[in-house]
Amino acid sequence: MTTDLATPDPAAATRAAAPPLAEPSGWHEIRLTVDGASVTAQVESRLLLSDFLRDRLGLTGTHVGCEHGVCGACTVLLDGEPARSCLTLAVQCEGAELRTVEGLAPGDAPLTPVQRAFHECHGMQCGFCTPGFVMTATALTEQPQRPDAADVADALSGHLCRCTGYRNIRRAVCQALDERFAGGPAGRGE
Numbered sequence: 001m002t003t004d005l006a007t008p009d010p011a012a013a014t015r016a017a018a019p020p021l022a023e024p025s026g027w028h029e030i031r032l033t034v035d036g037a038s039v040t041a042q043v044e045s046r047l048l049l050s051d052f053l054r055d056r057l058g059l060t061g062t063h064v065g066c067e068h069g070v071c072g073a074c075t076v077l078l079d080g081e082p083a084r085s086c087l088t089l090a091v092q093c094e095g096a097e098l099r100t101v102e103g104l105a106p107g108d109a110p111l112t113p114v115q116r117a118f119h120e121c122h123g124m125q126c127g128f129c130t131p132g133f134v135m136t137a138t139a140l141t142e143q144p145q146r147p148d149a150a151d152v153a154d155a156l157s158g159h160l161c162r163c164t165g166y167r168n169i170r171r172a173v174c175q176a177l178d179e180r181f182a183g184g185p186a187g188r189g190e
């Protein structure tokens, strides 16, 4: 069987002319809290949370690396839990409390223990991965009991860093945990 590429396919022409598949409701109003501020926005069904934060709210501190849930750079806290903003739709955040790296120490506020630990332990080089690590580490320090070394390793395993070799990142996280849970098990993770 041969195909004459020069002859238009009537069925294909019909498909091309058809409107995109209809969505029941393409736009939604969402209300949420972002870094302590109330936000109301109209968002498309398919808008990613990472794009909403960066493009609509200008919160470019949340980085986007792989865009498919592998690198962890886009991690934010969604109702206190780390979430990949590149795998989360903005509409899913209706009523949620979102925290980004930019809300940790706004303006002239002092650095949080996690941020300070990353600085003091040289837990970053280019810094591209750092917002994600910092948000996951922040969630670890906010747990009611100190996570053990295995918990820390498990949490950090969801983040990729091309620069540091991870050692100083683990030191930073453990320093922050030491400060938060003074006297707890060390679990240096080295």
Ligand code: FES
Pocket: 063, 064, 065, 066, 067, 068, 069, 070, 071, 072, 073, 074, 075, 084, 085, 086, 087
């Ligand atoms: S950009 Fe979201 S996990 Fe990599």
Ligand code: FES
Pocket: 123, 124, 125, 126, 127, 128, 129, 130, 160, 161, 162, 163, 164
């Ligand atoms: S510091 Fe460069 S990717 Fe982690």
